[in-house]
Amino acid sequence: MFGYAFFIDPSRCIGCQSCVQACAECETHRGTSMIHVDFLDRASSIATVPMVCMHCDDPTCAQVCPADAIKKGEDGVVHSSLKPRCIACSNCVLACPFGVPMVKLAIEQMTKCDMCYDRTSEGKRPMCATVCPSQALAYVRPEEIAAGRREVPTSVFGFGLQTVTTLVQYLVPAGSRSIQVEAVDIVDYLWEGDGQP
Amino acid sequence: MSQSGDPSAGDGQPVWREEFAIRTADERYVARRQFTKFMVLTSVGMFVGNLSILIKSWLWRRPQYAPQVVAGASELPVGGVKLFTYPTEKDRCILVRLAEDQFVAYSQKCTHLSCAVYFSAEAGRFECPCHEGFFRAADGAVLQGPPQRPLPRIVLEMAGDQLVATGVDLQEEG
Numbered sequence: 001m002f003g004y005a006f007f008i009d010p011s012r013c014i015g016c017q018s019c020v021q022a023c024a025e026c027e028t029h030r031g032t033s034m035i036h037v038d039f040l041d042r043a044s045s046i047a048t049v050p051m052v053c054m055h056c057d058d059p060t061c062a063q064v065c066p067a068d069a070i071k072k073g074e075d076g077v078v079h080s081s082l083k084p085r086c087i088a089c090s091n092c093v094l095a096c097p098f099g100v101p102m103v104k105l106a107i108e109q110m111t112k113c114d115m116c117y118d119r120t121s122e123g124k125r126p127m128c129a130t131v132c133p134s135q136a137l138a139y140v141r142p143e144e145i146a147a148g149r150r151e152v153p154t155s156v157f158g159f160g161l162q163t164v165t166t167l168v169q170y171l172v173p174a175g176s177r178s179i180q181v182e183a184v185d186i187v188d189y190l191w192e193g194d195g196q197p
Numbered sequence: 198m199s200q201s202g203d204p205s206a207g208d209g210q211p212v213w214r215e216e217f218a219i220r221t222a223d224e225r226y227v228a229r230r231q232f233t234k235f236m237v238l239t240s241v242g243m244f245v246g247n248l249s250i251l252i253k254s255w256l257w258r259r260p261q262y263a264p265q266v267v268a269g270a271s272e273l274p275v276g277g278v279k280l281f282t283y284p285t286e287k288d289r290c291i292l293v294r295l296a297e298d299q300f301v302a303y304s305q306k307c308t309h310l311s312c313a314v315y316f317s318a319e320a321g322r323f324e325c326p327c328h329e330g331f332f333r334a335a336d337g338a339v340l341q342g343p344p345q346r347p348l349p350r351i352v353l354e355m356a357g358d359q360l361v362a363t364g365v366d367l368q369e370e371g
Contacts, residue, residue, distance in 0.1 A: 070219070
């Protein structure tokens with residue numbers, strides 16, 4: 001839809017999983033949800049955050065694809081892998097900084113959120129944004145967000161040394177300009193030795 | 198690979214990325230749908246073009262030729278040849294007096310590759326020197342050689358003692 005943009009406000013998410021269920025009801029991939037709701041720190045908080053594809057300007061999933069199967073359309077939407085090309089190698093799954101792509105081994109293909117391309121390309125809103133009761137996922141005009149929310153949108157994410165800019169915008173507290181994610185050494189994190197990695 | 202040994206394209210991307218673009222807008226290979234679209238539009242264009250040619254040929258079925266006096270025909274001896282131009286200055290024609298009262302005129306262009314034909318009086322035929330295409334003097338029909346079509350005949354009429362060219366018969370039916 002021309003003039004509309006996708007916004008995620010994690011502070012509004014109530015963890016109801018409506019978006020996940022709505023995604024799974026779409027007839028193009030019935031029964032399989034392309035998105036998920038994350039618990040941020042389940043041991044100490046009930047905070048949840050919905051995760052849809054951010055549609056990066058320079059999609060890392062496509063950059064690492066050895067089969068040239070992931071394409072970014074002219075409207076900025078990064079699509080699911082092309083069926084004849086995808087080899088289900090999971091490179092994209094490992095590379096995506098947001099953890100969006102999923103490989104379906106039953107069909108040996110990576111599928112991911114494509115902002116409900118079948119709907120948005122003909123003027124409908126994405127499934128998840130239509131059902132979200134708290135509008136943590138919102139597909140609206142940027143003016144509406146500016147008028148109705150305290151948070152401000154950003155599309156700049158820092159992952160260690162990598163800066164990622166995206167089509168989907170995150171709502172952050174006013175005054176913030178980007179989201180900086182701490183780089184975690186995954187090997188260090190998983191280390192189960194004597195505490196001295 | 199570029200000659201300088203620089204492995205990257207302009208924007209810091211490797212050279213092979215040009216062949217395998219991430220953005221569909223950057224792809225240089227023609228997609229099947231695009232190719233089909235091109236073929237359909239080209240076919241429609243060809244059809245419309247042919248249709249316009251057909252309609253044009255219906256509307257201007259018979260080209261009109263202005264009558265033109267072939268000067269000096271009466272003093273031509275039997276078996277004599279005279280060159281003239283008809284219907285325009287660039288269309289060279291050849292006039293032959295076969296008998297006292299029989300004149301024939303044809304376009305001088307051989308119907309094979311447009312060499313100028315000449316009249317062979319002893320053989321009684323028009324001969325093209327380029328590829329030995331021969332035409333019958335009486336009606337311009339092909340006798341031998343590579344030409345497939347007879348010589349276009351210039352329609353002649355006697356007006357008093359003057360010979361007048363009044364048209365061009367392409368002789369396509371034969």
